[in-house]
Amino acid sequence: MRRIARYFAVGGVAACVDIGLFMLFAQGLGWPYLRVAAGSFVAATLVNYVLSVRFVFVSGARFGKGWEVVLVFVVSAVGLAINQMILAACVELGGFNLLAAKLTATGVVFFWNYLARRLFVFGATHD
Numbered sequence: 001m002r003r004i005a006r007y008f009a010v011g012g013v014a015a016c017v018d019i020g021l022f023m024l025f026a027q028g029l030g031w032p033y034l035r036v037a038a039g040s041f042v043a044a045t046l047v048n049y050v051l052s053v054r055f056v057f058v059s060g061a062r063f064g065k066g067w068e069v070v071l072v073f074v075v076s077a078v079g080l081a082i083n084q085m086i087l088a089a090c091v092e093l094g095g096f097n098l099l100a101a102k103l104t105a106t107g108v109v110f111f112w113n114y115l116a117r118r119l120f121v122f123g124a125t126h127d
Contacts, residue, residue, distance in 0.1 A: 003056055004114065010051040011110050018044035019102055027098050037087055037102070038080060045076045048113070057122035068121060075116040079109045 021040035026033040049072050053059035059068060083105045090101035 003118075006056045007052065007114050010048060010056055011114070013051060014044040014048035015106050015110070017047050018106060019099075022102050023099060033091065033098055034084060034088060037084060037105075041076075041080050041083055045073070045079075052117070057117065059122075062121070062123040071121045072117065075113065075121060078116070079113050082112055083109045 018040045021043055022033075022036055025031045025040070026036040049069070059065065062068070063071065086105035086108055087101050090096040090104050091098065094101070096104070
C-alpha cells in the first residue's frame with residue numbers, strides 16, 4: 001500500500017505539470033487542445049519516470065535500463081491514446097470545459113499507468 005501512496009504523490013506532481021502546461025497553452029494561449037495535450041502528456045511522462053524510479057519502483061529490477069525506458073514509453077503511449085480519446089469525447093461530445101475534461105482524462109490514465117508499470121515494466125515486487 002505504501003507504493004501506491006508514493007505513486008499517488010509522484011503522479012500528483014506529474015499531473016500538475018501536465019494540467020498546468022495544458023491549461024497555459026490550450027486555454028491561456030488558445031492553442032489546439034489535442035496537440036497541447038500530447039505535448040504536456042509527454043513532459044509529464046518524463047517527470048513521472050524520473051520521480052518513479054527514484055521514489056516508487058526499483059529501476060533495473062526486471063529489465064535493463066534501455067528496455068525499461070522503452071517499456072515505460074510504450075505504456076505511456078497507450079496512456080496517451082486513452083487520454084486523447086477521453087479528452088476529445090468529453091469536450092466534443094460531453095460539452096465539458098477544458099479543465100474538467102483534462103481532469104477526467106488524467107484520473108483514468110493515472111490508474112492505467114500505475115497498474116501497467118507495476119505489472120509489466122517494474123514487476124509486482126513487494127514493499
